Amino acid sequence: MIENSYYTHEHHGEYELVSIGELQLEEGGVIPDCELAVATFGTLNAARDNAIFVSTWYSGTHQIWRDAYIGPDHALDPTKYFIVVVDQIGNGLSTSPHNATGANAGIAMSKFPHVRIGDDVVAQERLLREHFGIETLQLVTGGSMGAQQTYEWAVRFPEKVKRAAPIAGTAQNTPHDFLFTKALIDTITCDPGFAGGEYSSHEQVVDGLKRHAGIWAVVGFSTEYFKTEAWRSLGFETVEQFMEQFLEPYFTAMDPNDLLTMAWKWQRGDVARHTGGDLAAALGRISAKTFVTPIDEDMFFPVRDCAAEQALVPGSELRVINDVAGHLGLFGVSAGYMPQVDALLSELLATPV
Amino acid sequence: MIENSYYTHEHHGEYELVSIGELQLEEGGVIPDCELAVATFGTLNAARDNAIFVSTWYSGTHQIWRDAYIGPDHALDPTKYFIVVVDQIGNGLSTSPHNATGANAGIAMSKFPHVRIGDDVVAQERLLREHFGIETLQLVTGGSMGAQQTYEWAVRFPEKVKRAAPIAGTAQNTPHDFLFTKALIDTITCDPGFAGGEYSSHEQVVDGLKRHAGIWAVVGFSTEYFKTEAWRSLGFETVEQFMEQFLEPYFTAMDPNDLLTMAWKWQRGDVARHTGGDLAAALGRISAKTFVTPIDEDMFFPVRDCAAEQALVPGSELRVINDVAGHLGLFGVSAGYMPQVDALLSELLATPV
Numbered sequence: 001m002i003e004n005s006y007y008t009h010e011h012h013g014e015y016e017l018v019s020i021g022e023l024q025l026e027e028g029g030v031i032p033d034c035e036l037a038v039a040t041f042g043t044l045n046a047a048r049d050n051a052i053f054v055s056t057w058y059s060g061t062h063q064i065w066r067d068a069y070i071g072p073d074h075a076l077d078p079t080k081y082f083i084v085v086v087d088q089i090g091n092g093l094s095t096s097p098h099n100a101t102g103a104n105a106g107i108a109m110s111k112f113p114h115v116r117i118g119d120d121v122v123a124q125e126r127l128l129r130e131h132f133g134i135e136t137l138q139l140v141t142g143g144s145m146g147a148q149q150t151y152e153w154a155v156r157f158p159e160k161v162k163r164a165a166p167i168a169g170t171a172q173n174t175p176h177d178f179l180f181t182k183a184l185i186d187t188i189t190c191d192p193g194f195a196g197g198e199y200s201s202h203e204q205v206v207d208g209l210k211r212h213a214g215i216w217a218v219v220g221f222s223t224e225y226f227k228t229e230a231w232r233s234l235g236f237e238t239v240e241q242f243m244e245q246f247l248e249p250y251f252t253a254m255d256p257n258d259l260l261t262m263a264w265k266w267q268r269g270d271v272a273r274h275t276g277g278d279l280a281a282a283l284g285r286i287s288a289k290t291f292v293t294p295i296d297e298d299m300f301f302p303v304r305d306c307a308a309e310q311a312l313v314p315g316s317e318l319r320v321i322n323d324v325a326g327h328l329g330l331f332g333v334s335a336g337y338m339p340q341v342d343a344l345l346s347e348l349l350a351t352p353v
Numbered sequence: 354m355i356e357n358s359y360y361t362h363e364h365h366g367e368y369e370l371v372s373i374g375e376l377q378l379e380e381g382g383v384i385p386d387c388e389l390a391v392a393t394f395g396t397l398n399a400a401r402d403n404a405i406f407v408s409t410w411y412s413g414t415h416q417i418w419r420d421a422y423i424g425p426d427h428a429l430d431p432t433k434y435f436i437v438v439v440d441q442i443g444n445g446l447s448t449s450p451h452n453a454t455g456a457n458a459g460i461a462m463s464k465f466p467h468v469r470i471g472d473d474v475v476a477q478e479r480l481l482r483e484h485f486g487i488e489t490l491q492l493v494t495g496g497s498m499g500a501q502q503t504y505e506w507a508v509r510f511p512e513k514v515k516r517a518a519p520i521a522g523t524a525q526n527t528p529h530d531f532l533f534t535k536a537l538i539d540t541i542t543c544d545p546g547f548a549g550g551e552y553s554s555h556e557q558v559v560d561g562l563k564r565h566a567g568i569w570a571v572v573g574f575s576t577e578y579f580k581t582e583a584w585r586s587l588g589f590e591t592v593e594q595f596m597e598q599f600l601e602p603y604f605t606a607m608d609p610n611d612l613l614t615m616a617w618k619w620q621r622g623d624v625a626r627h628t629g630g631d632l633a634a635a636l637g638r639i640s641a642k643t644f645v646t647p648i649d650e651d652m653f654f655p656v657r658d659c660a661a662e663q664a665l666v667p668g669s670e671l672r673v674i675n676d677v678a679g680h681l682g683l684f685g686v687s688a689g690y691m692p693q694v695d696a697l698l699s700e701l702l703a704t705p706v
Contacts, residue, residue, distance in 0.1 A: 174576060174579065174580055175579040175580065175582075175592055176571065176574075176575075176576040176578075176579040176580065177576075178592075179567065179570045179571050179579065179592075179596075180571045182567060183564070183567045183568050183570075183571050186540075186564050186567060187539075190543065190544070190560065190561075190564065191543070192545060207543060208543075211536070211539050211543065214532065214535060214536045214539060215536050215568070217532045217536075218529065218532050218533045218536050218572060219571060219572065221529075222529075223527060223529040223530075223652075223653065223655050223658065224655075224657070225529075226527065226528040226529040226532065227527055227528065227529065227658065229528075239528055239532075243532075299576075299652060300576065302576050302577075304577070305576065305580065
C-alpha cells in the first residue's frame, strides 16, 4: 500500500467503493476482494431500465466523464438516465497494485496479477446485477480502453446491451498499438526508481512518468494539434508550458504499477477470444445498435481500423468525430468535440431498438 | 575516441574521408578539423556539370543510398551522373562525437558542439567546390534530415542547385517532430549506462538504444504496416523477430552521442533562419525546379505539412509517394517504393531548367 493523494475523494469527488467479492481472473490469478469505484448520476427508475454504463480509459477515472460528458445539457443526461461510471481495475481507485491492502495485501505492487478486459466486464456485470439490480442497459459507452470494454460488453452480454458506442478504440487491439503501449511501459520500467515495481513512493519514478507523458504528446495528439498550437485553447503560451503544466503533471501524479496494470490489459484487448480468434464471428454476436465512433486525427486508433471492425458489427454505423486533438480529444480539450459526441449519443439513444 | 566496428569500411564499403579544415559553427562552436565521409559514383565530366548531391538522414549513411537508390537501373545513374553522397556531421563516419581524435580530441563525446543543418550544408558546399571543383548541381536530394539539407541547399545556394527533391522531410521542422525527437533523445539519456555521454562503449547503452528502436517502430512506420504484417516481405515470421533481428540491431550498433548530435540538429532544422523567421520568404528564394515528395503514410512528416511548404516554393510540384511503410519506407523495404522514386527523379532530371 502506497500513499498517493491523487487517488482520493479530494481529487475525485464522490464515488463509492463497492466490493464484488473474489474475482477469478482469465489469466489464472485471483483478486481476493475486488473493489470497484463507482460514481452514479441520476436515479434508477422502478423498472430498472433507464441505466447507462460507462467504463474508463487508460489513466482515466470517472472524473473526466463527470466533468466533460455527463449533465443535463449532455446526451448523458442524469435527469433522464441512471448513469453508472465504473473505474477499471488497476486505475488507482478500484482495486489496484498501489492500494491493495487487507485481504488483497498478497497482490500488492509487483505481485498484482494480470487483468484482462474480460475480467473488468465480468466484474462490472456482477456489480450492476448484484448491487443495483440492473439487467439491461440503454447504452454502454467508453473511450479508448473504455471502447475495448464497450465491445467486450456487447459481445459477452449481447442480451443486456441495447446500444453501444465505442469511442476511439477497437475491439481487437492492433499490433501497432501493442508496440505503442510497450514504448509507454518501457518509460516506467527502465527508471531505476521503479525498482522492479517495489518503489516506496510514485515520486521515485517521476522521470519515467515524465517520459511517459512525452510519448503521449507525440502519439496521443496529432501533428496538426501542435502545428496549429491548438493547446493555446487551454490557456498555455508555449508548448513547454503545455507539457510542464498539463501533460506531465497529469501523469506524474499517478501510480506506475497502476499504469502498468492497465497497459498490459490494453495490449491484449480482443473480443475474438470468445470465438477462437475469429473476429468476424465475435463481432457478429453483437445485437446492440452500435455507433462506432473513431476520431479522425487519432494516430493510433485510426479511422480505417475502426471502420474495418464496424463493417463486422450487424446494423452498426460509422460515425467519425472530427477533432484536431486526435486521440486525446477524449479529454474534451477542443470546443468542437463534445457537441459532436452529444449529437451522436443523443441520436443513438433516440433510436428505437 | 570510442571503438565501434559499425563505423568502418567493413560495414560501409568504400568511402573517402576528406578534411575541409576548421569549421566554425552557427551555434558558436568549432570543429577544428572537419572530416566528411564521401562516397562517389560515376565520373565527373570535363565541364564538371553532371554532378548530383545526396545527403544522409538520421542514423543513415551513404550505404543505403548506394545499396537502394544508386545504380545504372535507377534515376541516380552513375553511367550518366557523378553522384556524391556526403555523410552528415555526427553520423559516425564524418566527424562525430565518438570518433573525435587528434585535432578534434577536445570535442570528443559529451564535449561535441551543437551542429546545425546549415553547418552541414556550408561544409558540403566547401567540399564540392574545393575538393571536386563542382559549382553547379543537376540535382540535390535526400530523405528526412536529408530533405532538411536539400531545402537548406536550395535556399542558401540557389544559383548552384538546378533541381531539388526533398523526400519525406520539411524545410522547417514541426513542433510535433521536436517532441518526437525529444522522446528519442530521452530513451538514450535516461540510460544509466549513458553516463552523461561519457560511456566507454556504446554497448553500455544497449537498453536505451533498444528503447530508441521501440519508438521508431511506433512512429517510423505506420499503423497499417503492422496491421498488414508488411514486415513479412523482409523475411520475418513474427513482429518480435522484426524488432529483435532488424530494428533493434540497426540502432544498437550505433553510437549514442552520434545519434544525439543528429537529433539536436534535426529538431532545429529551419530555412527561415535566413529570413528572420519568414518561411515564405526563405522558400521563395528557391530557384531550383523542385519536386516535394512526402510519403503518404508518414506519421511525422505528413503530406499536409510538406504540401504547405511546397505551396511556398516557386514552380514546385507535390509528388506523393505511396508506401504503407510510412517514413521508414525510405529504407526501400517495400517493393513499390523505389519504382516511384526512380520515376519522379527521372522526370525531374529530364525537366529542362
